[in-house]
Amino acid sequence: MTISRKRAKPHFPPIYMNDTLIQEVEEHKHLGFIRPILEYADTVWDNIPIYLKDKLESIQIEAARIVTCATKLCSKSNLYNDTGWVSLSERRSRHKIIKFHEMFHDQAPNYLFSLVPQQLYQVYNYNTRSAFNVQNMNCRTTFYQNSFLPSVIREWNRLPQDVRYNPSKFTLKNYINRDTKKVPTYYNTGCRKGQILHARLRLNCSGLNEHLFQKNIxxxxxxICGQVESSKHYLLECHNYRLIRTQTISTLPIYDIPTLLSGSELISDEENENIFKVVQRFILETRRFGP
Ligand SMILES: [Zn+2]
Structure with missing residues (x-):
């Protein structure tokens, strides 16, 4: 793809790779292109002001909105929960720990390895639990205190000792990612439209009156039947959709609201997938959110 500001399209000779002509295209999908830019060398600039951190975070939040099709009304924590993504600021602190692990275990260039301060037992002859802590530096300014080395050493000393002393990056990553939620595969069940409307119910940002009312819209x-129009009312109770419900949701073996919206860990992926399909069929057939 040629990118140019010139009105007359510049002519370039054809490009070959392994004797194959590279096709010229008008558009191209850049997958996984944006985040590396937002995180370039992020281990060293994590001490930027909060308003700049928020600005960066809002780009990822916007991407999460595009992926889930959640509306502006959806909270950040719900978006991160639904995509299984980790906030950029949390990712930066993980990158810093991983970088320091490389430095500590001499897996980084010497100019980084040589920056690692000694451990307390090497300096003071300590014989206590903190003896294996890395000695932190004296910081006179908050700016320095939040910079790479002082901030990462504080985090490092909080890690369990067996994780610190294990030179395997795999063990470390397993430990620091231990709470990261994996998004179930059945979230991708059904057609895009069904998925979007289903996700909006799950994220409390649908067109149901209770969701709109909570956001003062x-x-x-x-x-219209007089009851509060909650997800539960819409999916399980409202008389207006009784007939559609008997052919869809009522046929399911389990139909509590958390399972209908987010699935359940107690049943198989196939069973969850079936529940998702049935709920989406109900949503589409009721036409509650448009034709
Ligand atoms: Zn109703």
């Missing part, structure tokens, strides 16, 4: 949270 409508004056009442009531359904």
């Amino acid at each position: 409508v004056l009442s949270s009531l359904c």
Whole structure:
């Protein structure tokens, strides 16, 4: 793809790779292109002001909105929960720990390895639990205190000793990623439209009156039938959709609201997939959110 500001399109000779002509295209999908830019060398600039951190974070949040099709009303924590993504600031602190692990175990260039301060027992002859802590530096300014070495050493000393002393990066990554949620594969069940409407219910940002009312967009949270129009009311109770419900949701073996919206760990992926399909069929057939 040629990118140019010139009005007359510049002519370039054809490009061959391994004797194959590279096709010229008008558009191209850049997968996984954006985040590396937001994180370039992020171990060294994590001490930037909070307003700049927020600015960066908002780019990833916007991407999460595009992926889930959640509306502006959806909270950041719900978006991260639904995509299984980790915030950029959390990713930066993980990158710093991984970098320091390389330095500590002499797996980094010497100019980095030589920056690692001694451990307390090497300096003071300590024989306590903290003896294996890396000695932190004296910081006179907050700016320096938040810079790479002082901040990462504080985090490092909090890690369990067996993780610190294990030279395997695999063990370290397993430890620091231990709470990262994996998004179930059945979240991708169904057609895009069904997925979007289903996700919006799960994320409390659907067009149901209760969700709109919570964000001050409508004056009442009531359904046209007079009850509060919550996800539970819509999926399980509202009389307006009784017939569609008997052919869809009521046929399911389990239909509590958390399972209908997010699935359940107690049943198989196939069973969850089936529940998702049925719920989406209900949502589409009721036409509650448009034709
Ligand atoms: Zn109703």
